[in-house]
Amino acid sequence: MPITSPEKYWWKPADKEEKIWISIALLWCLVLTIMMPLMHLIGTQNPSVNPMKIRPQDYRTVSEAFIEKYKVGEEQGIPVVEPPDGADVYLRAQMWTWTPILKLKKGVNYKFHISSVDLMHGFSLMPLVMNFQVVPGHDNILNMTPTSAGTFHIICNEFCGIGHHTMVGKIIVS
Amino acid sequence: MASELVFRTCPITGKKVYAVTQNLIWINAVTAVVFILVGGIMAFLVGMTRWPAVHLLPADLFYRFLTAHGLNMLIFWIIFFEIAGLYFGSSVLLNSRLAAPKVAWLAYILMLVGAVLVDIMVFTGKADVMFSSYVPLQADPKYYLGIILFAVGALIGCGIFFGTLAIAKAEKTYEGSVPLVTFGLAAAAIIAVFTLACGAIIYIPTFLWSLGLITNLDPGVYRLIFWGMGHSSQQINVTAMVSIWYLLGALTVGAKPVNEKICRSAFFLYILFINLASEHHLLTDPTLSPYHKMVNTSYFMYLAVLASMIHALAIPMMVEVAQRKKGFTKGLFEWLTKAPWGEPGFPAMIFSLFIFGFIGGITGVVYGTEQLSIKSHNTWAMTGHFHATVVGGTTLAFMGLTYYVIPLIFRRELIGKKLAVVQPYIFGIGIILIALGMGGAGTLGSPRRHWDITFAQSVIPFSFDPAVIFFTTIAAIGVLTAVTGGAMYVGVSVLSVFFGRKMAANEAKLL
Ligand SMILES: [Cu+2]
Numbered sequence: 244m245p246i247t248s249p250e251k252y253w254w255k256p257a258d259k260e261e262k263i264w265i266s267i268a269l270l271w272c273l274v275l276t277i278m279m280p281l282m283h284l285i286g287t288q289n290p291s292v293n294p295m296k297i298r299p300q301d302y303r304t305v306s307e308a309f310i311e312k313y314k315v316g317e318e319q320g321i322p323v324v325e326p327p328d329g330a331d332v333y334l335r336a337q338m339w340t341w342t343p344i345l346k347l348k349k350g351v352n353y354k355f356h357i358s359s360v361d362l363m364h365g366f367s368l369m370p371l372v373m374n375f376q377v378v379p380g381h382d383n384i385l386n387m388t389p390t391s392a393g394t395f396h397i398i399c400n401e402f403c404g405i406g407h408h409t410m411v412g413k414i415i416v417s
Numbered sequence: 418m419a420s421e422l423v424f425r426t427c428p429i430t431g432k433k434v435y436a437v438t439q440n441l442i443w444i445n446a447v448t449a450v451v452f453i454l455v456g457g458i459m460a461f462l463v464g465m466t467r468w469p470a471v472h473l474l475p476a477d478l479f480y481r482f483l484t485a486h487g488l489n490m491l492i493f494w495i496i497f498f499e500i501a502g503l504y505f506g507s508s509v510l511l512n513s514r515l516a517a518p519k520v521a522w523l524a525y526i527l528m529l530v531g532a533v534l535v536d537i538m539v540f541t542g543k544a545d546v547m548f549s550s551y552v553p554l555q556a557d558p559k560y561y562l563g564i565i566l567f568a569v570g571a572l573i574g575c576g577i578f579f580g581t582l583a584i585a586k587a588e589k590t591y592e593g594s595v596p597l598v599t600f601g602l603a604a605a606a607i608i609a610v611f612t613l614a615c616g617a618i619i620y621i622p623t624f625l626w627s628l629g630l631i632t633n634l635d636p637g638v639y640r641l642i643f644w645g646m647g648h649s650s651q652q653i654n655v656t657a658m659v660s661i662w663y664l665l666g667a668l669t670v671g672a673k674p675v676n677e678k679i680c681r682s683a684f685f686l687y688i689l690f691i692n693l694a695s696e697h698h699l700l701t702d703p704t705l706s707p708y709h710k711m712v713n714t715s716y717f718m719y720l721a722v723l724a725s726m727i728h729a730l731a732i733p734m735m736v737e738v739a740q741r742k743k744g745f746t747k748g749l750f751e752w753l754t755k756a757p758w759g760e761p762g763f764p765a766m767i768f769s770l771f772i773f774g775f776i777g778g779i780t781g782v783v784y785g786t787e788q789l790s791i792k793s794h795n796t797w798a799m800t801g802h803f804h805a806t807v808v809g810g811t812t813l814a815f816m817g818l819t820y821y822v823i824p825l826i827f828r829r830e831l832i833g834k835k836l837a838v839v840q841p842y843i844f845g846i847g848i849i850l851i852a853l854g855m856g857g858a859g860t861l862g863s864p865r866r867h868w869d870i871t872f873a874q875s876v877i878p879f880s881f882d883p884a885v886i887f888f889t890t891i892a893a894i895g896v897l898t899a900v901t902g903g904a905m906y907v908g909v910s911v912l913s914v915f916f917g918r919k920m921a922a923n924e925a926k927l928l
Contacts (some may be wrong), residue, residue: 273719
């Protein structure tokens, strides 16, 4: 019984069935173990850029400069920004907006810098459902290439206070 | 001192049950049930708010009650029950007196004061920070103090467990090796020490930060160490739950492990590798390097998975062997169809194993890969995953065990046996619906910890695929079902513990 001490010599060889099962399980675990680095090398969707630290106040400064430089309009008080091809793109999370609204081009690679100037936020690109943690003090750097045109939304999926559920941003790809 | 040595002999198992141990198991288990009641009421309110058709609570109360739900269920209910389990696994199963019962009472009081302090802070709106309380989101210092007191109490409880193991060995209260269930619980307690150490490393500076004594607390580092505690505490739950599966197998069909070596080695793998899996919470974080993430998602994680795969064979196997010995040998599955499905412990064990393994385990392995974490991180699918593991798995196993602890340890006959028999079915089905509903909606992008998935108050309008509402409705039906099952559990266990017929000293009836 599992509630009583086992017999004196319990270190016994496994039965055939047990050996088969454990071998299959181990083999499967090894396949998965190899798949992880392999997918990282041959896969195309990886969170694979080395992250950097950036102080929230510094991030605010660079993201404001980015908006200033490439602003093309405004929508409901939120700046609309169209960066040139291949530019570094700054997407700032703060309670409870994603600033700015971005206009991007299909097929062009952009280097995203996503960070927060206050609390933790969650970048969730809809309807593609691609999610990244946004941490104040850290720059989440992602190489992204839009592969289809249309309007995409960013919702916040990390609790960031009482207005968390109103935090929606926008990316327009043409 | 003499009162510490008073014991009775259990007429069913022949084990010595010391009066002090019995009282400590009683108080910890009853307190656990009080917290599942609080957490369950929160579950109902939060679940009915997530459902757009009802949308019950205003936003501030939703986030507050969601915080309370997480803490009362994931921490207070489960850990109080586990401490009761540790005292059972050491003192009762080893026929030993409990080490330092007075210190064990101190541990209980620390945990209770901590838990009550946390609940007061949360319910008075001074800690709307969610279970994870990510800095720089700040709660009242007393909130962090409450968590620290609770953790210290739990750590002392683990110490009592190890002390009792040492006493039992020194006083030779058992022969040879410890029973498998005790071995599994020891693995859980070792993991608990690591977990609580991480808790201390992160909550003590956070407490000082909330007092203004520290100004620099890196949110990225907080997440890393918080999950060293937050995820590892789920590994305590896994390990304790698997031990309870073995225990329920013994209590319901008299099953005995087919190969002790295999089972114990699998527990040993948990101790070595399971904590390293905690970092999968950070796969989309901007703090770890790609190389670090790659190593973490590969062999570290899968050696812990291997241990679960071994238990997943060993437990049904021991049940099958026990049933076949009883003569249920017809065809491939007579052992299973003729199993005691009308006894609460058996369906609780099977549902727990099924929900944990097939829903919780598979989603966990899938979402724990680097690339699919991008698709699932912080979505409601994650919530679905851990409801399958912690609620469908751990909580359901604990519920099943309760129906045996009441006659065995508390010597009371169950009130409402018929309810107890259907309870695991209702609760299990509820959790399956919750996990599938959350999983479906989350896969389509529905976020976790979100008051309004229709985004009615957003400046930039956005709406989901209508299928999200469909899956949310499934989850809501699951919430109603599971809450019903939970209420049945609380009702049966509280009534039985306080008003059940007291059993005679030699009465050997289990159910
Ligand atoms: Cu946010």
